Amino acid sequence: MTNHWIDFRNADVIMINGCNPAENHPVAWHWIRTAMDRGAKLINIDPRFTRTSSQADVYARIRPGTNVAFAGGLIDHILQNERYQKPYVVAYTNAPMIVDDRYGFTDGLFSGYDAATRSYANATWQYKRNADGTPQRDDTLADPRTVFQIMKRHYARYTPEMVERITGIPKAKAVEIYELFSATGRPDRAGTVLYAMGQTQATIGTQNIRALAITQLLLGNIGIAGGGVNALRGEANVQGATDMALLWQDVPGYMGIPRQAAHPTLKDYLAKETPATGYWANKPNFFVSLLKAWWGDAATAANDFGYDWLPKAKGNYSVLEIFDSMWNGKIKGFTVIGENPAVGSPNQNKVREAMEKLDWLVVADQWLTETAEFWSAKRPLRDTAETADPTKIGTEVFFLPVASFNERAGSYTNSGRWIQWMEKAVEPEGDSRSDLWIVDRLYKELRKAYAGSTAAKDRGLLSLAWDYGDDPSFEKVALEINGYTYGLREPIASFAALRADGSTACGNWIYAGYFQGHEKNRAAARDAADPGGVGTYAGWAYSWPVNRRILYNRASADLAGKPWDEKRKVIWWDPQGGAQKTGSWVGNDVPDFAPAKAPGAAAKPGGKALDALAGTDPFIMKPDGRGWLFVPSGLVDGPLPEHYEPFESPVGNVMSPVAFNPVSKVFSGAADAKGAAGDFPVIATTFRLTEHYQGGSETRNRPWLIELQPEMFVEMSPAFAAKRGIVDGDRVQVESARGSVFARALLTERIQPFQVNGTSVDAVALPWHWGFAGLSSGHSANVLTASIGDANTFIQEDKAFLVRVSKAGPQ
Amino acid sequence: MTTQAVLVDTSRCIGCRACMVACKEWNELPAEHVERTLPGSYQNRDDLTSQTWTVVHFAEQASGDDMRWLFAKTQCMHCADAACVSVCPTGAMQKDGTLTYLDETKCIGEGYCVAACPFGAVALDEGKGIVQKCTLCIDRVEHGELPACVKACPADALEFGDRAQMVAVAEARVGTLKGRGLARARTYGVDELGGLGYVYVLQDDPSVYQLPERPSARPVDIPVQARDWVAGAAAFGLGAIPVWWVFRRRTRLASEAAEREGEVR
Numbered sequence A: 001m002t003n004h005w006i007d008f009r010n011a012d013v014i015m016i017n018g019c020n021p022a023e024n025h026p027v028a029w030h031w032i033r034t035a036m037d038r039g040a041k042l043i044n045i046d047p048r049f050t051r052t053s054s055q056a057d058v059y060a061r062i063r064p065g066t067n068v069a070f071a072g073g074l075i076d077h078i079l080q081n082e083r084y085q086k087p088y089v090v091a092y093t094n095a096p097m098i099v100d101d102r103y104g105f106t107d108g109l110f111s112g113y114d115a116a117t118r119s120y121a122n123a124t125w126q127y128k129r130n131a132d133g134t135p136q137r138d139d140t141l142a143d144p145r146t147v148f149q150i151m152k153r154h155y156a157r158y159t160p161e162m163v164e165r166i167t168g169i170p171k172a173k174a175v176e177i178y179e180l181f182s183a184t185g186r187p188d189r190a191g192t193v194l195y196a197m198g199q200t201q202a203t204i205g206t207q208n209i210r211a212l213a214i215t216q217l218l219l220g221n222i223g224i225a226g227g228g229v230n231a232l233r234g235e236a237n238v239q240g241a242t243d244m245a246l247l248w249q250d251v252p253g254y255m256g257i258p259r260q261a262a263h264p265t266l267k268d269y270l271a272k273e274t275p276a277t278g279y280w281a282n283k284p285n286f287f288v289s290l291l292k293a294w295w296g297d298a299a300t301a302a303n304d305f306g307y308d309w310l311p312k313a314k315g316n317y318s319v320l321e322i323f324d325s326m327w328n329g330k331i332k333g334f335t336v337i338g339e340n341p342a343v344g345s346p347n348q349n350k351v352r353e354a355m356e357k358l359d360w361l362v363v364a365d366q367w368l369t370e371t372a373e374f375w376s377a378k379r380p381l382r383d384t385a386e387t388a389d390p391t392k393i394g395t396e397v398f399f400l401p402v403a404s405f406n407e408r409a410g411s412y413t414n415s416g417r418w419i420q421w422m423e424k425a426v427e428p429e430g431d432s433r434s435d436l437w438i439v440d441r442l443y444k445e446l447r448k449a450y451a452g453s454t455a456a457k458d459r460g461l462l463s464l465a466w467d468y469g470d471d472p473s474f475e476k477v478a479l480e481i482n483g484y485t486y487g488l489r490e491p492i493a494s495f496a497a498l499r500a501d502g503s504t505a506c507g508n509w510i511y512a513g514y515f516q517g518h519e520k521n522r523a524a525a526r527d528a529a530d531p532g533g534v535g536t537y538a539g540w541a542y543s544w545p546v547n548r549r550i551l552y553n554r555a556s557a558d559l560a561g562k563p564w565d566e567k568r569k570v571i572w573w574d575p576q577g578g579a580q581k582t583g584s585w586v587g588n589d590v591p592d593f594a595p596a597k598a599p600g601a602a603a604k605p606g607g608k609a610l611d612a613l614a615g616t617d618p619f620i621m622k623p624d625g626r627g628w629l630f631v632p633s634g635l636v637d638g639p640l641p642e643h644y645e646p647f648e649s650p651v652g653n654v655m656s657p658v659a660f661n662p663v664s665k666v667f668s669g670a671a672d673a674k675g676a677a678g679d680f681p682v683i684a685t686t687f688r689l690t691e692h693y694q695g696g697s698e699t700r701n702r703p704w705l706i707e708l709q710p711e712m713f714v715e716m717s718p719a720f721a722a723k724r725g726i727v728d729g730d731r732v733q734v735e736s737a738r739g740s741v742f743a744r745a746l747l748t749e750r751i752q753p754f755q756v757n758g759t760s761v762d763a764v765a766l767p768w769h770w771g772f773a774g775l776s777s778g779h780s781a782n783v784l785t786a787s788i789g790d791a792n793t794f795i796q797e798d799k800a801f802l803v804r805v806s807k808a809g810p811q
Numbered sequence B: 001m002t003t004q005a006v007l008v009d010t011s012r013c014i015g016c017r018a019c020m021v022a023c024k025e026w027n028e029l030p031a032e033h034v035e036r037t038l039p040g041s042y043q044n045r046d047d048l049t050s051q052t053w054t055v056v057h058f059a060e061q062a063s064g065d066d067m068r069w070l071f072a073k074t075q076c077m078h079c080a081d082a083a084c085v086s087v088c089p090t091g092a093m094q095k096d097g098t099l100t101y102l103d104e105t106k107c108i109g110e111g112y113c114v115a116a117c118p119f120g121a122v123a124l125d126e127g128k129g130i131v132q133k134c135t136l137c138i139d140r141v142e143h144g145e146l147p148a149c150v151k152a153c154p155a156d157a158l159e160f161g162d163r164a165q166m167v168a169v170a171e172a173r174v175g176t177l178k179g180r181g182l183a184r185a186r187t188y189g190v191d192e193l194g195g196l197g198y199v200y201v202l203q204d205d206p207s208v209y210q211l212p213e214r215p216s217a218r219p220v221d222i223p224v225q226a227r228d229w230v231a232g233a234a235a236f237g238l239g240a241i242p243v244w245w246v247f248r249r250r251t252r253l254a255s256e257a258a259e260r261e262g263e264v265r
Helices: A005-010 A027-036 A067-080 A087-090 A148-156 A160-167 A171-182 A206-216 A237-242 A266-273 A279-298 A302-308 A320-326 A348-356 A433-447 A456-463 A474-482 A718-723 B016-028 B083-087 B112-116 B150-152 B163-181 B224-235 B241-264
Strands: A013-017 A041-046 A058-061 A190-197 A227-233 A334-335 A361-367 A397-403 A409-415 A417-423 A571-574 A584-587 A682-687 A713-716 A731-736 A739-747 A754-756 A760-761 A763-767 A801-807 B004-011 B055-061 B066-074 B094-097 B101-103 B124-127 B131-134 B160-161 B187-189 B200-204
Touching: A005 A027, A005 A190, A005 A584, A013 A171, A041 A171, A058 A171, A067 A148, A067 A160, A067 A171, A067 A206, A087 A206, A160 A171, A160 A754, A171 B004, A190 A206, A206 A227, A237 A409, A266 A279, A266 A302, A279 A302, A279 A456, A302 A456, A320 A348, A334 A433, A361 B101, A409 B124, A474 B163, A713 B094, A718 A739, B004 B163, B016 B150, B083 B094, B083 B112, B150 B160, B160 B163, B163 B187, B163 B200
Parallel strands: A013 A041, A013 A190, A041 A058, A190 A227, A334 A361, A361 A397, A682 A763, A713 A739, B004 B200
Antiparallel strands: A409 A417, A571 A584, A682 A801, A713 A763, A731 A739, A731 A801, A754 A760, B004 B160, B055 B066, B094 B101, B124 B131, B187 B200
């Protein structure tokens, strides 16, 4: 999130779009309710009428997979009706930047597309530059090559009529929502956007979020209290996992993973990945300190701090690719910790059959998950009544019981970037151990096994600085993540102290300052004071980076440094502030800005890092200090969000001849069939329930929750069911091109057909929690979904696919 | 004397059922076997039992995309004029201010209260041979804690406080809802049966939430002699065996339920 959970209470309009907090984040509902008690309006956009919808002032039923079209219409509405906050847009975003003359958009494709490789070259998406290298711009926004005018032309195609044809939302309803939300494009109004998998699990998932970010930048809603683009993460610590680079594209702290082709040496990596201007100019300090944390004494300037030992990416290692490689017999061993891919990953027949090709599988979990039991006779086989035959599966499976969250210490990082420490409450049950203990022991055993090796390839493994104690200490790990001075091992207080010369070590630069030893564990801070009254609670836990609660908060103040809104003051410029009384940024949050840079300060010509930015450039992580409406680089599938249909769609793309994301990788093996609307005429989507959690092992083994939602079901409208001769409670079969599942029919008006380009298309929705193991078992919705994902993140497209539905006989 | 009540604001309820789980957790009630949810609904049962003291009712009202999904928690209402108290032959069911409570040492499980309760909120526990129902978590309240359901509610739909204050809040909330165009919004439990220990803000008629419009004690045919005999026997410390047969059928149903439950553990 740019903001944080409590900050929802500051909003005037809350747009819940692609998430379902009443069901999936009920504890956060208090803050939404608090805003509504203040008079805030709640908008909910969802393919299904959910428990969140039940609380909304305005609800719109959207066809899954069409979020860019809906948001494109909102952007068009804001631009055509001049609802944008003009001084903010001109000064704080790249709206006035002039784009390369060669940039274009024709027939659904941006300039630079190569059909053979299904990829873009982004040379033509760059700013036009002056002789001194500074971007050309037109602050009147009139030049037809400005980002502003390019956007205006691009989104003029997203008329309310077109929005209705694509999304199925009646145009009057869409315009009602556009009016309500765009009314926050004023200094004294705040609007927030909440989203989750309803936006991200799509082949255009990243562009879905981009469209929301564009909206919020145009309305001046980024950086302010009650604003932002806020992802509601689905697990207690998934934000922490992401921060620590559970995403294969990154190393900890959102630095790109070194790639063999582009970055054979440290020099190459730093030269290519470090921008000259903006805060990321400090990347070498963060990256070298990371190498120093990993290799300690063995990391020296002479050996590039161990860079050569670091494995370099040679391809794509997303979950989709892992299972494709496994299915093709290229992966022989697989370790799964804290995940249940045999329920959660798409195209389950492929996933489960892929695991049969492994020599060995290690699963570390609290429960015997479907992944741990993929070999068992509980597992139904593809499209038959048969079950897996353990005697025919050669994979050797090891199960490591893992301690639960209350059986170990450690920290959680929530969606609002708060790192919260907690202590162990009880001893682990039986033989179960913490994940840390398991990983620590795994490394120690590997080190023993390779102890005698002199091979160069093993040097990295053997040289790791690994000293967390015999029974590994969570605090020692925390200190390494926090960072320390090398030699004295003094904890550092901020990443500003990090250096690229080996004098500092830091496991994750964005966490610097959170754990400065047992007595200064700021993640354990529990001061509930909120002196500013704006909900920043600076003394409660530690929010990365540097305990900042609202990112880009310089943008909460106007060009002169005065809060746009006196009622929601975040930070402001105090001309008498600072130790020398020479002026500083002060307020209710840690300024996301050079603390002593006056609003009137000019950018230093030829300056590096933050010197290159002026006192009115709030987006300091960007090389130009501006919020990017148009993205010259960083995304593989275009500088502006564009509507494409889902991979499986009942209709062609009415916006262009390009059916689905032209950059998304298509797998075409025998397990990767694509369904056509003729055979699979029903739109399907997946969802979660309050009563169950993710892949289900934690809840489908709890009788109190099973009694609330006892079994797998499929939701459909009574009208659709009648067409298929289905009555409530019937056992039905749902089939996609990749497999089929059986489930009980639940008939409800909360599901309705979607109006697609003037035609009514039937719909069903399936919860994805169930699997064949556990106390409550059932078929998995992900048997039906396709192995295809977002072009940038590879997140699976589970929210829109095609099926057919029929009444089934009794079991 | 207990003067507090629970405010149930159905306009704020998000149907998450944390109250149901919290109730079972605090009161150490086992899960019951549920084959499936009610037709077309997420609601898992429509009755209260000796092992399920609170149930959230789900109601869908649809006309095209203009729809509502309403939720209301039900449980023992802790009526001021409590039918269960007036029919109890042993004096086991008693009032203490707003609280209706069971003195388990006096309960002989003869079950007139089960039949008399207008809300179906009292149920016989065959295993224990006594009736069971919501206790308003008096064992928490008397130690200054909130009832478990109120404590667990994430949506600010449940509040606990002095009844007069809860009534005032409920009436103010209804005013707000009416102002937002909900013409049928109303309170429930302010005056019903002398005033309930659970005071509701409803967005629609009580029947929509399966609540009786005008609750009153259900007629219970209590043989006078039996009542006197039981009272007399109880006074002499004797068992209530002579009236046990009355509930034979109920007993059989309960044991069947217990068997089914064994399937889920």
